Amino acid sequence: MIEWFTTLQVIVACAAGVLCIVLGLAKRLPGDVSMGAVAVVELLLVAQLVIAIVAPLVGNEPSGSLPEFYIYLISALILPLAGGFWALVERNRWSTVILGGVCLAIAVMVYRMGQIWFVQGA
Amino acid sequence: MSAREHGTETGGARRMSGAGRVLVFVYGVLALAATGRSVFQIIDRFHEAPIAFSLSAVAAVVYIVATIALVARGVVWFRVAWITITFELVGVLVVGSLSLFAPAVLGLHDIDPFGRDATVWSVFGMGYLFIPLALPVLGLLWLRSHRPSAAPDGAR
Numbered sequence: 001m002i003e004w005f006t007t008l009q010v011i012v013a014c015a016a017g018v019l020c021i022v023l024g025l026a027k028r029l030p031g032d033v034s035m036g037a038v039a040v041v042e043l044l045l046v047a048q049l050v051i052a053i054v055a056p057l058v059g060n061e062p063s064g065s066l067p068e069f070y071i072y073l074i075s076a077l078i079l080p081l082a083g084g085f086w087a088l089v090e091r092n093r094w095s096t097v098i099l100g101g102v103c104l105a106i107a108v109m110v111y112r113m114g115q116i117w118f119v120q121g122a
Numbered sequence: 123m124s125a126r127e128h129g130t131e132t133g134g135a136r137r138m139s140g141a142g143r144v145l146v147f148v149y150g151v152l153a154l155a156a157t158g159r160s161v162f163q164i165i166d167r168f169h170e171a172p173i174a175f176s177l178s179a180v181a182a183v184v185y186i187v188a189t190i191a192l193v194a195r196g197v198v199w200f201r202v203a204w205i206t207i208t209f210e211l212v213g214v215l216v217v218g219s220l221s222l223f224a225p226a227v228l229g230l231h232d233i234d235p236f237g238r239d240a241t242v243w244s245v246f247g248m249g250y251l252f253i254p255l256a257l258p259v260l261g262l263l264w265l266r267s268h269r270p271s272a273a274p275d276g277a278r
Contacts, residue, residue, distance in 0.1 A: 065162075065166065067162060067165075067166065068162050068166070071158045071159075071161075071162050072158070075154055075155075075158055079151070079154075083147075086147075090143065092140075094140060094141060094143045094144055095143070097144050098143065098144060098147045101144065101147055101148065101151070105151050108251070
């Protein structure tokens with residue numbers, strides 16, 4: 001895990017979450033902006049997955065439990081897909097709010113992943 | 123049957139309409155969080171705090187059932203939702219209090235809600251931003267104001 005990338009990811013996920021919740025409460029249906037924000041969050045998670053696979057091979061070992069880390073990472077990867085699917089099926093503003101909820105949940109999970117990698121057991 | 127197609131604001135006809143969907147979503151995420159964590163804890167270190175981790179797993183199952191019960195329609199599921207959500211409220215209050223004042227009863231080594239023994243209900247769900255404490259209250263309020271109207275919904 002790369003510290004600055006993780007920090008960036010938490011900030012982006014929080015921003016995307018707040019954006020989607022504001023859009024949803026402003027009665028906007030899921031659209032290019034909200035779905036795009038979620039897509040960016042998902043993209044960063046995929047990048048994080050690649051980093052997590054490569055890092056231990058180049059000597060960047062997690063201080064905590066790797067399985068626990070992956071439970072978070074894989075759950076986080078699934079959430080935007082589930083939320084996005086829901087947003088396509090249920091076309092109303094609450095789906096936009098839910099997309100925001102997905103992003104905020106991911107922000108918390110990435111933060112926890114950072115703790116597992118850098119702090120736990122160290 | 124047409125109530126289903128009308129979707130958002132039909133009130134009692136379908137419990138998870140409008141803002142209720144957000145409630146269901148948060149329940150889903152918490153179910154996922156509790157399941158992931160308890161499965162990992164049980165596989166990795168069950169012997170360290172068997173009572174706490176078993177409770178964790180029970181909590182996870184209850185969250186999953188509650189999520190389904192909120193989505194599903196009909197009088198029976200409504201009752202299931204009542205029971206599971208009440209169970210959650212009792213659980214978070216009892217386990218939360220025990221983890222604070224008598225952690226030894228649960229076999230916990232510390233009361234750190236972020237520590238390695240932590241469960242969803244430890245310290246009233248502090249490790250989960252107190253969502254486990256707020257959610258059953260919101261859930262019960264939601265159920266109270268969205269009783270299934272006996273005729274079209276239950277008869278189905």
